[in-house]
Amino acid sequence: MAGRIKIRAQKKGELTEVKALMRHPMETGMRKDQAGESIPAHFITEVAVLHGDQTVMQAHWGAAVSANPFLGVRFQGGQAGDAVRVVWTDNQGGTGEGETTIR
């Protein structure tokens, strides 16, 4: 299941501001459904933001990050037109990826 990511990268002076919105349930594994069955844990465990082939930020996440996670970061050295990617993997082996260009 490859999740789509809404991503925007905007140059603001020296800095490039990246905002990404991922679609993911971020289930903690502690909730139960209406039938009383436990809903299995399903959450993004690793996220990275790349500028070209350089990782500008990578993160380990737990289930405490909200559903449909939002991530905002800022880095230096970006130029308009450069590629910015956000990628994630989750605890069930799912992955997601989004790409945009800096504007």
Place this chain on the structure above:
Amino acid sequence: MGSRAELGCGWSVMLSAAAALPGRVWSAVIRPEAAFDATALDQALMALGETPTRHEGVIFTTPDIAENGAVVPIRVEVDQTVLPNVSKVSVLVEMNPNPLAAVFDIAPGTEVYIETRVKGGSNRQSLCGR
């Protein structure tokens, strides 16, 4: 969020480790499983290898009252003129079943500026950066 604590936790040599792996999506940084599994704040900090100390220069922003505990916006900024060489930011929510919410590894040239949203089971938040 009724109250919050701001803790910076010293800073270390993570920068060189990150810089040595250009072009890699995932660096060799291993997920701190024990810290994520910890069920108490001090246990999580111990698993991260951190002794909390309070530092100037860490700016932690979160609403005074979160409208929805499942979606609490947070922003972590570090004033790098006051606290330079921060390469890692961990976000811990004290009253959550597992306090450690996220660990961000920040590459050189990236601002120490993180915005995200976390679940907050109760009204205490704390933060640790290094």
